[in-house]
Amino acid sequence: MxxxxxxxxxxxxxxxxxxxxxxxxxxxxxxxxxxxxxxxxxxxxxxxxxxxxxxxxxxxxxxxxxxxxxxxxxxxxxxxxxxxxxxxxxxxxxxxxxxxxxxxxxxxxxxxxxxxxxxxxxxxxxxxxxxxxxxxxxxxxxxxPHETVTVENIGRRVLVAWNQSDEALHAVRRALPVLKAAEAVEIAVVDPSPHSPEGSDPGGKLCQMLTRHGVKAEIAVLAKTLPTVSEVLNRRGVETGADLIVMGAYSKSRLREAIMGGATRHMLERATLPVLMAR
The missing domain is CATH 3.40.50.620 (HUPs)
Known part of the structure; x- marks a missing residue:
């Protein structure tokens, strides 16, 4: 790898x-x-x-x-x-x-x-x-996480948190060695905007890119049925049996996340799975 x-x-x-x-x-x-x-x-x-x-x-x-x-x-x-x-x-x-x-x-x-x-x-x-x-x-x-995890199993089933940001794309690129070796990769898109550049195909271009690398990827569009995106992602990780979450870090400024909260800080506070982050 x-x-x-x-x-x-x-x-x-x-x-x-x-x-x-x-x-x-x-x-x-x-x-x-x-x-x-x-x-x-x-x-x-x-x-x-x-x-x-x-x-x-x-x-x-x-x-x-x-x-x-x-x-x-x-x-x-x-x-x-x-x-x-x-x-x-x-x-x-x-x-x-x-x-x-x-x-x-x-x-x-x-x-x-x-x-x-x-x-x-x-x-x-x-x-x-x-x-x-x-x-x-x-x-x-x-x-x-502070809980004990089996490191040898990390990366078999991966959940990719996709929000079209530069940070998320950079995280995916840095995680490619893991994604290519994974048994299954799910691209999770939470509550996508119909007016985003991806339009009616959220995650489609990313899935295409990963597939061309030999990644076994599929897309899941999720409704934001919980107060924060991180809670939705954590729940989805448990539902799919994921052992790793890949996501971009600090799309907002550190100061704004520290004061007002944000997906990165919420995930770091609540994650029960290992998280691979990059920006």
Whole structure:
């Protein structure tokens, strides 16, 4: 398949399940796994000096460095017996610099594996890691639910969320290795407008494109019978036995989604299936 560099980012010790999932995906894809362990200094933003003494400032940096080194050592011990190609790197950043560090590595990864950034089990800096990967890094992200999933089965039955946006099309292109290997792919179009460019054939051109790649694709036009599109997609995923959802991320601005909500944020909050996102 097409993913040969898999990246996962960890910021705290209790992300073992995320590492295990990344290992399983790297093994399935015959890929190299890169683990990036980040120690974050939350006492300073990194944008400006907040007024602490030099001693306090250095003490916070030292704590972040120690946390990063501990994370790296734990990951190395965990990966030592694995039969895959892997590497581990650690770094330290203040809050304002986390995105740049992660994006630099995500730019050269074929796929980034992260857990959901929302919920009681979410890592503290996981939202920053996800947004840095999508926006500054430009890499596709496989977002895993906090519930245990069988990684080996991901991608057998895929639900593609199609809304004609550039982000959705980009996600489909980045997911092509998975889609071509899938047993079945359903293009789900929720409440399409009759005045859209696709007119009376929503999803038709996309289905044609995928079919020419050898993808076993079909179209499902769905009514918006629930309050949000993400709820409709999640329900459809369960109904069809899907094990992966592919969708574009942040068609609206991050600020607007954070304040008013949007399909991306709603999906990240509610998804019970793995979601492959890109923009």
């Amino acid at each position: 097409g993913y040969k560099t898999i990246l996962t980012v960890i910021t705290q010790p209790d992300q073992k399940r995320q590492i295990e999932a990344a290992v399983a995906i790297a093994r399935r894809e015959d890929a190299h796994l890169e683990v990036f362990a980040v120690g974050v200094d939350h006492t300073q933003t990194g944008y400006y000096y907040a007024g602490a003494s030099a001693y306090v400032f250095q003490e916070a940096i030292d704590r972040a460095m120690a946390a990063a080194e501990t994370l790296e050592a734990e990951v190395r011990a965990e990966l030592a017996p694995e039969d895959i190609r892997w590497s581990v790197e650690s770094a330290v950043a203040q809050m304002g610099g986390v995105s740049t560090l992660i994006a630099m590595r995500a730019r050269f990864a074929d796929l980034v594996v992260l857990e959901k950034p929302y919920g009681t089990h979410a890592a503290r800096d996981s939202e920053a890691a996800l947004e840095a990967t999508l926006f500054e890094g430009g890499a596709p992200v496989l977002v895993l």
